[in-house]
Amino acid sequence: MINLGMASLRLCAGLAGRWSGFCARSLRTLSGMTVSQIDEEVAKLLQLKAQLGGDEGRHQFTLKTAKGTRDYNPKQMAIREKVFNTIISCFKRHGAENIDTPVFELKETLTGKYGEDSKLIYDLKDQGGELLSLRYDLTVPFARYLAMNKVTNIKRYHIAKVYRRDNPAMTRGRYREFYQCDFDIAGQYDPMIPDAECLKIVHEILSELELGDFRIKVNDRRILDGMFAVCGVPDDKFRTICSTVDKLDKMSWEDVRSEMVKEKGLSEEAADQIGQYVSLQGGMDLAERLLQDAKMSQSKQACAGLTDMKQLFSYLQLFQVTDKVVFDLSLARGLDYYTGVIYEAILTQTGPVPVAAAQNGAGEKAEEGVSVGSVAGGGRYDGLVGMFDPKGRKVPCVGVSIGIERVFSIMEQKAEASAEKVRTTETQVMVASAQKNLLEERLRLTAELWNAGIKAEVMYKKNPKLLSQLQHCEDSGIPLVAILGEQELKDGVVKLRTVHSREEIDVSRAELVEEIKRRTSDI
């Protein structure tokens, strides 16, 4: 460490020389320094640091995953696979294609898309080359993909991890690395048809996952903006008042009103008028009533939104999902990029299940204002792709994000509470022996089964005890054991044991594969 050799001494002298100059300059004026000069000096300092041994030896070695991240063990993965299968089946039933994008994007691709949440973006270290950031959601990469590949029509799903340097409350199921599960329809179509399909998808997925009763709230950015306008909210206060309204699922109207008036400086009259509207919930009838409303009908925007809302409900009726969908004027949602319909699904059951996880909820699209029970969210964003297109060409999009992490944790709790064990393998049969020196016969039979497509395991021991082989079946839920012994080999049979009933029968070697398939076909 002390003896750094000639090369470093030369570097040091050189650095010192340059720095004296730099220090003198910076005494005169800051604007005399350019960013690239600073970069150069930083690079030199870091080189010096590396020569001094870098960060090594500073920390004790820590055996952990990064803050806010976790491993998934086999049991969690088994549950995750089941949930993904349900969701992917639904997406495929609706004719969706699948795409994938890199885990990191050019930093500039993400710049200016997330407002003040941009501070939560993970940047990669500048190691020479491009400046990169980990993706924050799947929507912005999707919009970049569409613009870059000049795709104007696509129905796609994308399931992948996203990254947010949040301060997570992990006990509540929030993480810095978590899955998003997005379905989006891009393209210029007749109004409300793709939007209705997104809601149908949420309805199907939440029903099939059996998470308990749920409700899907629907609103429209144009109705919100029109309402703000007719209630006398100044134009420049739309967004901030909108985000206060968004808190209605967690705060009382009194508190929301007080925040509007005292913190945001809204007039009491405007606040009270908003209060009358945001308490309204209904269906197509409400949209019709508001179209007749003396005040609301003054706003062209609101009328456009309300007309579309009526249309949406007519399609939802055809899709038979109006039992769960509510037009709710208090639904606001946080992200700026929504331009039309917005929605959010919540679990209404307040049993022990939904307590655990106020997950990053409905994924990126539920960003702010996620209520505790929120499990899906989304809306229409017709302007985002245009932000990436060199000529600003727009591609209208509507999509939904399933709050999959929250679903996982509900499923995990259900599994915990249930008597039934979660299987982490799909093994159908264990090839075992009761006697010594039968390893080769076990391996031979196992290979026969593998070659016939049977999921089979064999213990990696020369002479395992029968009891430990049976115990492994009990532990991991393997339903059948194929037991070999001298007598069975002589007779050309295998003793097939059903683990749960302990019943054993001899099956001829030739019929073994069919017998195993028959007995495990319902598993």
Add this chain to the structure above:
Amino acid sequence: MINLGMASLRLCAGLAGRWSGFCARSLRTLSGMTVSQIDEEVAKLLQLKAQLGGDEGRHQFTLKTAKGTRDYNPKQMAIREKVFNTIISCFKRHGAENIDTPVFELKETLTGKYGEDSKLIYDLKDQGGELLSLRYDLTVPFARYLAMNKVTNIKRYHIAKVYRRDNPAMTRGRYREFYQCDFDIAGQYDPMIPDAECLKIVHEILSELELGDFRIKVNDRRILDGMFAVCGVPDDKFRTICSTVDKLDKMSWEDVRSEMVKEKGLSEEAADQIGQYVSLQGGMDLAERLLQDAKMSQSKQACAGLTDMKQLFSYLQLFQVTDKVVFDLSLARGLDYYTGVIYEAILTQTGPVPVAAAQNGAGEKAEEGVSVGSVAGGGRYDGLVGMFDPKGRKVPCVGVSIGIERVFSIMEQKAEASAEKVRTTETQVMVASAQKNLLEERLRLTAELWNAGIKAEVMYKKNPKLLSQLQHCEDSGIPLVAILGEQELKDGVVKLRTVHSREEIDVSRAELVEEIKRRTSDI
């Protein structure tokens, strides 16, 4: 930019003051500076840089993915899904569980595991908090997982992306972000049984993927080391000579010999003795012969390796895979952590297919010395988990990594060359109409089909032309069209059209679902 305000001017003066001191100190002696002092100065400079506007405004906006990465479009995803399904089915047939780990690890977890390739690791920016790096492979996170969770027995697979700041030749199919597909068995078992299963798995997967003929080369680190010892290679030259031997799949023996002698300073006699051994290929017979070999038998290590090799081949015979497996003394493989058996699978077919992608080949485990046709590789690494355990407790492991990206590109080329179109959706039926004003009827029928589990699409237009609806079916390979018209509605039927034959029949509404299932059951 020029007017930075009071705060910055104060900072600047402070910095200048500190730096004069620092410059003076560094003139005297370098060892007067500590790493944390450097860190402090770097942080200040970066703060200054941020105030100057950071890197913003430097670059023009670029619409691209990060260097060395790519999007996967729906066609690529469809091929990828097929390949994954084949591989995952095989892993499950062998009773493997699935785990997942975070995409980044604490930097120190990766430190000291990859030798000089550590320079290829992506570090995350220090944004306050832990120092993190993107995972470089799946093996080190697996070892960390085992040690952290005190898992001593597991058979698991893990399919995920890994990251290397390589200078990729993307035309040759190399990327900075790519998938790995690992299967590993951890635990203390009787020798060679899990090792044989790994080779059986490679055999099954390569056969099922139909990539053409292949060969699996096998060797053992102990045999290599023993061979080097008896040939007179000095101990400290084992690794470097090993990596030269590893080039035998790309270079002639003359060139390898010359590198050993001229670049690595090995004696000519030693090189020639190695030359005699590394030309040997065979099976169990070769292992037996070498056990009798006057020189080789002097090395205890070599004898242990050769005895295990015999044992391995006896198990491979039971698994019926010896047709493709060759004991090849020239197989060396790059990574340091191997302690026993090593193997690598290559495609032997030299048609147009294998030209394209010298992919990161057999994943992490094929790291160096990947031959052009390499598609899988792995080996035994009994010491890696112990590097993470606080008490150094070892967990013996053996595993294999499928060079999945190379497989993808072969499959993509095959698809390109084939007349058959790759379907990117699984849609069974398109709900269409020949007449106007039937949108509602179309939506109603589509929902009926979705609810019955049929994969159905409908155009998002009020009055699409029949021709454009049929064209969409042609383009995306949808086999059936359910056509609604006034007459069909009146008769309670649907006209079911088979796209490829253009044959049409009337099917009663009640029987439609069954009829669609029947006609698409073989798709």
